[in-house]
Amino acid sequence: xxxxxxxxxxxxxxxxxxxxxxxxxxxxxxxxxxxxxxxxxxxxxxxxxxxxxxxxxxxxxxxxxxxxxxxxxxxxxxxxxxxxxxxxxxxxxxxxxxxxxxxxxxxxxxxxxx
Amino acid sequence: xxxxxxxxxxxxxxxxxxxxxxxxxxxxxxxxxxxxxxxxxxxxxxxxxxxxxxxxxxxxxxxxxxxxxxxxxxxxxxxxxxxxxxxxxxxxxxxxxxxxxxxxxxxxxxxxxxx
Numbered sequence: 001x002x003x004x005x006x007x008x009x010x011x012x013x014x015x016x017x018x019x020x021x022x023x024x025x026x027x028x029x030x031x032x033x034x035x036x037x038x039x040x041x042x043x044x045x046x047x048x049x050x051x052x053x054x055x056x057x058x059x060x061x062x063x064x065x066x067x068x069x070x071x072x073x074x075x076x077x078x079x080x081x082x083x084x085x086x087x088x089x090x091x092x093x094x095x096x097x098x099x100x101x102x103x104x105x106x107x108x109x110x111x112x113x114x
Numbered sequence: 115x116x117x118x119x120x121x122x123x124x125x126x127x128x129x130x131x132x133x134x135x136x137x138x139x140x141x142x143x144x145x146x147x148x149x150x151x152x153x154x155x156x157x158x159x160x161x162x163x164x165x166x167x168x169x170x171x172x173x174x175x176x177x178x179x180x181x182x183x184x185x186x187x188x189x190x191x192x193x194x195x196x197x198x199x200x201x202x203x204x205x206x207x208x209x210x211x212x213x214x215x216x217x218x219x220x221x222x223x224x225x226x227x228x229x
Contacts, residue, residue, distance in 0.1 A: 034217070043220070043222055044202070044219045046219075097215075102146075102160060103160070103204075104160065108156070
């Protein structure tokens with residue numbers, strides 16, 4: 001199956017700092033990548049849809065100026081959490097779209113903001 | 115009304131039994147349906163995809179789709195303790211004007227397989 005990597009796998013940062021998460025499709029080209037957030041014991045929440053070479057489409061309630069998404073190539077998308085606060089602590093997961101809208105998920109990045 | 119609904123469980127079955135997971139969806143235009151498995155603390159992994167009415171079998175897993183009833187299910191035969199996880203039903207929403215899509219996930223059903 002298709003492989004998606006994420007880096008870092010976990011990060012601890014101080015409140016007010018920015019954190020960048022990378023998502024790479026290793027063996028396929030993902031025209032579309034998705035960013036999700038998942039709080040403990042809750043389901044996946046779509047944050048934004050990212051298409052290569054164009055601006056990301058954010059879901060309602062997700063601040064685009066706080067969660068900056070860049071999809072510069074068919075294999076790389078980045079999510080930057082700017083001025084992170086403790087309430088941003090969560091499990092961030094990206095996915096790349098394959099044939100027939102199948103999504104392949106990265107392993108996730110666990111963010112803890114102190 | 116939620117777009118993809120699942121019973122949150124937990125669903126508990128003995129080892130070797132058949133586990134039956136169910137899901138309903140609201141958008142009649144949906145064409146792509148998926149089951150993902152998520153272990154605690156991990157990201158989801160694709161188990162099955164199904165696109166047409168009927169059954170699709172892959173090893174111990176069988177996905178069933180009934181578009182008229184807007185219903186999709188997953189059967190796990192010979193359940194193993196390692197199958198204990200949360201199973202997410204996912205349905206795609208296609209945007210015909212742009213050709214784009216997004217996937218709507220159910221809240222997931224927690225499955226426990228008792229040894």
